[in-house]
Amino acid sequence: MSEPGLDLHEWQSQWESVAADMDGDPDAALSQLADIVERMLVSRGYKVNDPVERVGDEPEVVVTYLAARETTERAELGNASRGDVETAIEDLRTLFETITAERP
Template sequence: MSTTAIIILTVVLLLAVVAIVIGIQLGRRRRLQKTFGPEYDRVVADTGSRAEGEKELIERTKRHAQLELKPLSAESRTRYAAAWEEVQIRFVDNPGEAVSTADELVTRLIAERGYPTGDYDERLADLSVEHAATLEHYRAAHDISRRSRDGEAATEDLRQALVHYRALFADLLGEDPVGRTTPAPRPSAETAATTENTTEPGVARTRPDANSR
């Protein structure tokens, strides 16, 4: 075989290898983007590098594969749905306490599904593999809950927190708890606030009593 032929063959083989490598990378990228959705872009932005971001997401996938996750029994789903109904009712008279209880309820549900709950950031990473679609809801709710403990959250913020918590709660539960429970009742005449329907079903919003105007 002539030297020219050898060079041409080598170049062709190198191009083929490069094409295979690029194809593998693109395939992996598409799988990660499909699995993590918006979380893919967030992690890439946080790490400052697509390669580092994808490395982080691959590590999350490996850790997730080692978890012993388990589905909820019908009894557990009923129990959690009832507990969520209590949170909604409590929100009418004590929004801050209701949001705090919602945070605890979501954490218990996460643990019962088999996820570690020790470190918040690791919890997010573990949840992102199967629950990336509702992860931003969890982040928003957790942030409002923290501000509530510091006395920096308004009632509307707390209402939004409950909506955000419900999104992850329903995702983990496998059904919308609001769809199978009664809405929060109107408070008694002695209370200073009444409830009204919101754009998010099942969450009550407080407003001044019409007789006090």
């Protein structure tokens, strides 16, 4: 297991790298941001693929992530509007900020 502080630094570096390219290809950025947030959630003990987790202590975290992931999948198929992609990116940004503020 790695040090939580190292994970945090790695996630922040990855996020900043993807965010720098967001204007050029928001659909690709959305997919990468969703991957980063998923790794963060899993490392914090969230079971993102467990339906029971959606009704646990913080169901809004998992539900928000899953909604963004669904938009990611639609964007990859060319079926998501620009507004949907922007909303999903903002939701992921909020989750990212919440998780990084929690600290280990």
